[in-house]
Amino acid sequence: MSIFIDQSTRVLIQGVTGKEGSYWTKHMKEMGTRITAGVTPGKEGQTVEGIPVYHSVKRAAANREIDTSMLFVPPRFTRDAVFEALDAGIKKIVTVADGIPVHDAVQIRRAALSENALVVGGNTSGVISPGKAMMGFFPYWIKRVYTPGRIGIMTRSGSLTNEVTAMVVAAGFGVSTLIGVGGDPVPGVRFAEMLPFYQDDPETDAVVIIGELGGTMEEEVAAAIAAGTFTKPLVAFLGGRTAPEGKKMGHAGAIVSGGTGSVKDKIAALEKAGALVAERPRLVGTILKEIFS
Amino acid sequence: MKLFEYQAKDVFSGHGIPVPKSQQVTRPEEAAAAAETIGLPCVLKSQLLQGGRGKAGLIKIVRSEDEASAAAAELFARPEGVKVLMVEEAIDIDREIYLSITIDPLTARGLIIASAEGGVEIETLAKDKPEALIREHFDLTRGLEAFRARSVAYDMGLTGDAVRQMVKIIGALYQIFTEYDAELVEINPLFHTKDGTLIAGDAKLSIDDNSAFRQHEYKITREHFSSDAEYEAAVDGIPYLQFDGDIGLMCAGAGLTTTVYDLINYEGGTIANYLEFGGPNYRRAIRAMELCLKNPSKVILVVTFGTIARADVMAEGIVEAIGKLKPDRPIVTCIRGTNEDRAVEILEAAGLTPIFDTEEAVREAVRISKGGAA
Numbered sequence: 001m002s003i004f005i006d007q008s009t010r011v012l013i014q015g016v017t018g019k020e021g022s023y024w025t026k027h028m029k030e031m032g033t034r035i036t037a038g039v040t041p042g043k044e045g046q047t048v049e050g051i052p053v054y055h056s057v058k059r060a061a062a063n064r065e066i067d068t069s070m071l072f073v074p075p076r077f078t079r080d081a082v083f084e085a086l087d088a089g090i091k092k093i094v095t096v097a098d099g100i101p102v103h104d105a106v107q108i109r110r111a112a113l114s115e116n117a118l119v120v121g122g123n124t125s126g127v128i129s130p131g132k133a134m135m136g137f138f139p140y141w142i143k144r145v146y147t148p149g150r151i152g153i154m155t156r157s158g159s160l161t162n163e164v165t166a167m168v169v170a171a172g173f174g175v176s177t178l179i180g181v182g183g184d185p186v187p188g189v190r191f192a193e194m195l196p197f198y199q200d201d202p203e204t205d206a207v208v209i210i211g212e213l214g215g216t217m218e219e220e221v222a223a224a225i226a227a228g229t230f231t232k233p234l235v236a237f238l239g240g241r242t243a244p245e246g247k248k249m250g251h252a253g254a255i256v257s258g259g260t261g262s263v264k265d266k267i268a269a270l271e272k273a274g275a276l277v278a279e280r281p282r283l284v285g286t287i288l289k290e291i292f293s
Numbered sequence: 294m295k296l297f298e299y300q301a302k303d304v305f306s307g308h309g310i311p312v313p314k315s316q317q318v319t320r321p322e323e324a325a326a327a328a329e330t331i332g333l334p335c336v337l338k339s340q341l342l343q344g345g346r347g348k349a350g351l352i353k354i355v356r357s358e359d360e361a362s363a364a365a366a367e368l369f370a371r372p373e374g375v376k377v378l379m380v381e382e383a384i385d386i387d388r389e390i391y392l393s394i395t396i397d398p399l400t401a402r403g404l405i406i407a408s409a410e411g412g413v414e415i416e417t418l419a420k421d422k423p424e425a426l427i428r429e430h431f432d433l434t435r436g437l438e439a440f441r442a443r444s445v446a447y448d449m450g451l452t453g454d455a456v457r458q459m460v461k462i463i464g465a466l467y468q469i470f471t472e473y474d475a476e477l478v479e480i481n482p483l484f485h486t487k488d489g490t491l492i493a494g495d496a497k498l499s500i501d502d503n504s505a506f507r508q509h510e511y512k513i514t515r516e517h518f519s520s521d522a523e524y525e526a527a528v529d530g531i532p533y534l535q536f537d538g539d540i541g542l543m544c545a546g547a548g549l550t551t552t553v554y555d556l557i558n559y560e561g562g563t564i565a566n567y568l569e570f571g572g573p574n575y576r577r578a579i580r581a582m583e584l585c586l587k588n589p590s591k592v593i594l595v596v597t598f599g600t601i602a603r604a605d606v607m608a609e610g611i612v613e614a615i616g617k618l619k620p621d622r623p624i625v626t627c628i629r630g631t632n633e634d635r636a637v638e639i640l641e642a643a644g645l646t647p648i649f650d651t652e653e654a655v656r657e658a659v660r661i662s663k664g665g666a667a
Binding site: 166187212220242 | 434547
């Protein structure tokens with residue numbers, strides 16, 4: 001199977017009856033995702049797209065088989081919803097909420113680390129393995145972007161992911177698994193923590209990371225390559241090379257502050273470790289072609 | 294949102310952290326009386342959010358009421374736009390200490406950073422003398438334990454009553470950190486006076502914007518921003534940054550907008566403003582364009598590649614905005630994503646020439662910004 005999710009993964013949707021939740025549940029199902037249950041407090045007994053709804057994760061888990069949970073829950077309730085899923089023993093969680101308070105995000109990540117679980121997001125489009133399944137919202141119907149293939153992609157962005165992935169596909173490649181770790185300062189999982197899954201994935205030949213200014217996630221990827229724990233080819237595109245210091249460039253996590261987070265430092269670390277850095281989205285495709293020619 | 298020093302000191306003082314006596318003045322003629330009340334010599338501190346105020350000459354020590362009046366007149370006339378001055382008691386200091394609490398994203402813990410050598414920028418200290426920094430992590434769910442606060446005080450080399458004072462200050466700082474959903478609370482410098490007391494010389498408190506729904510005490514004001522447009526956009530919840538170049542960006546998606554920003558620089562163009570109207574704002578093209586048009590630019594560049602931020606909706610929004618606002622400058626569009634075929638039809642029907650490739654759109658905008666025909 002691909003990493004994180006495929007057609008056989010049994011998915012719970014928390015917040016399934018909401019506007020976003022029900023809309024994307026339909027799309028996830030249409031794409032091939034196996035959704036076994038939904039949760040919205042107070043709505044037990046209803047169905048969404050034929051999927052039974054339960055009051056709580058515990059009640060859903062008692063009645064249906066669940067491997068992973070997808071949260072369409074507003075930012076202010078996300079911490080509680082993640083804890084509820086973790087408490088029911090769910091080890092893989094995706095949250096797309098944009099605007100999770102940073103103190104909540106810290107507690108979510110700490111809980112995930114303690115429970116040995118993966119919480120992807122927030123502020124992300126989620127996870128997709130084109131042609132198989134997705135958790136979140138991707139325009140999988142745009143074939144010039146979401147074509148199956150053998151390139152793993154990790155990203156901090158949404159629209160930029162569509163842009164870069166279109167270049168990967170235009171160069172003749174496709175996507176094995178795309179994981180959006182999100183644009184927040186404290187994402188639930190970090191790039192380097194997902195690298196071992198790509199390393200062990202027989203369906204992934206190379207990984208593209210779409211990073212940007214702010215934080216240290218790209219440096220951690222460089223460290224993993226330098227340490228020899230990730231050995232497949234890695235191509236990076238980073239937004240914000242020319243960004244001024246001290247300005248928040250859209251994402252909460254995209255800011256150079258306290259002397260850390262500049263794209264210049266990230267590129268230096270990645271190149272020193274042996275990763276290939278593309279100056280423009282288009283060049284991601286060009287570099288992949290050179291690697292596999 | 295960052296608080297001004299006088300706001301942060303109110304919070305610090307309310308939580309039991311000693312701060313110097315002070316008064317705020319909003320007009321130069323109030324300075325002399327305030328100086329007399331506080332006692333001379335005293336310090337006039339411009340209330341601006343930028344760092345390095347001392348070096349920039351935005352903080353002045355005055356020894357007489359006349360000096361206070363003159364210095365206040367000078368500071369209020371500064372181009373930075375000083376609206377408030379703090380008139381603060383001058384402290385007889387022995388040495389300066391650094392103390393802050395922030396978040397460590399990697400370990401997902403709170404992080405106390407302290408140093409017996411304060412007063413300088415922490416980045417400088419981290420680079421030049423990393424061994425002088427004390428780092429103590431703590432678990433947000435467990436809270437900050439007393440032993441950790443003591444450990445920091447002892448590691449700093451404090452002795453006697455200073456240890457007790459420091460533990461109390463760290464505890465108060467932690468309370469503020471959690472109560473205010475802070476990204477950062479910082480005291481730099483924390484004065485150690487000649488008579489052995491610890492007093493906060495400066496105060497920084499930065500509140501997480503994502504917590505605004507549960508943090509009601511402080512609101513953004515015009516003074517938090519360097520331009521009217523930045524303030525208006527922030528009130529509207531539209532990410533916007535003001536620059537002084539030629540191309541107004543009106544893009545969707547933070548990462549994509551940042552990438553377009555880079556591509557314009559690579560192609561030799563300059564940016565008038567960064568505006569991102571993706572996510573929750575994708576139906577607000579009219580407002581976004583209105584903000585862009587307030588700023589002098591030679592061309593507006595629209596680049597999107599959205600999923601939920603549907604291409605057809607954004608194209609309709611752009612066409613509607615052009616009809617309503619009648620922009621006095623050309624608009625270059627590159628709108629892709631969900632329902633992109635329909636978006637192209639909408640733009641073409643409105644007489645626009647949609648471009649489908651980001652780099653091509655950037656080159657076109659740069660060409661127009663340099664005087665090329667639209």
